Amino acid sequence: MSNRRIILAKRPIGQVDTTTTKLVDGPTPACAEGEALVKVGMLSIDPTIRTWMNDAPGYLPPIGIGDVIRSGGAGVVTESLSDLYQVGDLVYGVTGWQEWSLASETKKFTVIPPGMGFDLATAMNVLGMTGLTAYFGLTDVGAFKPGDVVVVSGAAGATGSVVGQIAKARGAKKVVGIAGGKEKCAEVVEELGFDDCLDHREPKIARRLHEACPEGIDLYFDNVGGEILDAVLGNIALRARIVICGAISQYNTMERPQGLVNTPMLIARRARMEGFLIFDYASRFLEAQMQIATMVLDGTLKHREHLVNGLEHAPDALNLLFSGGNHGKTLVIVDDAVQLG
């Protein structure tokens, strides 16, 4: 059996291109004592993968040249020499961009319980890291409370769309999205039920934020960083909370970005800006998944997945996140036989 995998060939400058990664073949990894062999079914394509390609400090070490691209993914256990995994288990973990991956006791995968009533794509979207990030970012880091005026960037994206819908369902005074293009903005309002959505491709975003939220912004969930974050800082309310989840506008930039100049507003408004990583909330994932599952089942939480077929298209799928060409949570199907029971 072979294991096709995508390795980092060269660190990208700006956008990932055909020279950045390389599809290579090799033998399926051998399963040693304490390990389990996983047949990868689906990959989660997230902006953070782009940050791991840089030789820069981050929350994980950079991907090494020649190493498989680090990525979340789901698969099925086909062989196990560990008590943690049984053959046939559907598991989620850091599979990497490849057909076969090893789970172990140190490199742990999560067993996805069968009979959840969701397909794998849904499980990897709203019930997976994406939905969990939205949930804990809003409720815990952002300390959301009913009556808050909430602004979410990347509002049509996988995380942002969930943030806004949960805020709305839990009694936000107003939920305003920010997205790229008229079509996405319309969808955010009409399909996802946000009160308003601003197109960041149009000029004067700071002024339009002020018009949309004249009473100030209580909670901002930031997926983009850069100029939009700065515009929001200029419009925060007293004791505002800014949740820094991502900075997608910065990940591909080649020049030094313009930088934030409105941080002194944190003083005037006694406000807080805080970053987080979803892994820190692992002990509470089940609590959130129950809440999210309920909302999906009763129709309160709408979700959409953008499926890309074939491991070899993973680099293109990653670029979709930056061009805005995706429509919902981006997932790459590596083996469509792997499904949730």
Next chain:
Amino acid sequence: MSNRRIILAKRPIGQVDTTTTKLVDGPTPACAEGEALVKVGMLSIDPTIRTWMNDAPGYLPPIGIGDVIRSGGAGVVTESLSDLYQVGDLVYGVTGWQEWSLASETKKFTVIPPGMGFDLATAMNVLGMTGLTAYFGLTDVGAFKPGDVVVVSGAAGATGSVVGQIAKARGAKKVVGIAGGKEKCAEVVEELGFDDCLDHREPKIARRLHEACPEGIDLYFDNVGGEILDAVLGNIALRARIVICGAISQYNTMERPQGLVNTPMLIARRARMEGFLIFDYASRFLEAQMQIATMVLDGTLKHREHLVNGLEHAPDALNLLFSGGNHGKTLVIVDDAVQLG
């Protein structure tokens, strides 16, 4: 009786100059029912005064053209038609840059209890807003804990010097100051007992911060903003807390500053950046003043005041804060007969 006062003649662009303010004379204000007349003795010169001169949103409205420059100050009550103030009381409040001020039930002044054993300048420095800002910024906003690696900018300044000394006294693993010039840096280490002090006038502050704090910065108390804040962001430890107290590097700038580009480190380090205003802690001032007074009396907390004589020199005194020409807490003596009993 006349009341000399300094009014805002023109909004400054950059540094305050001779056209910004105007010394004018007029009658002493009349004391109405519910008010008390205060003979101003000493003014507190703080960087925030410069921000109030701009026509920009802030935590207080801008000073109007023709209005007395807003400022903290202390004085003695000479006439009272209010139960809150007795003739002879030494009081602290927003006196403005003038010889006479009115306290009332809405524009409240704090009565400074007699017999504290401190002179007025000490009371206005470490026991006043400056010391309280340092105390609550470090302990509450910064959630200081023993073992923290603490960095303080404006380390030779009124607030920064107190922050570092309290952190040191309470068991910081390391306290590193940032100050302007060799002389100030030497003083911060030798006289105030910081472990190290970096001169921000020398190049490569980010690299020197890394060398001084190779394990990362747990708590940063920021008085300056701008490039130094950005350099610190690049060197924060996991769960770091950045206390935004001031941004003096930005207050006089005429061009758009370079801006912060390292805020995505808040994600990688799960860190928090928070602004605050000391007025929000009013109910707990006494608690902090007791702690600070004890440290002053037992010699743990060193303090220094930079006294400038004469109301007419208040604008120059304000500029000292930006040139770094002051040496300790800057106070303007308006009437040296006003003293603590």
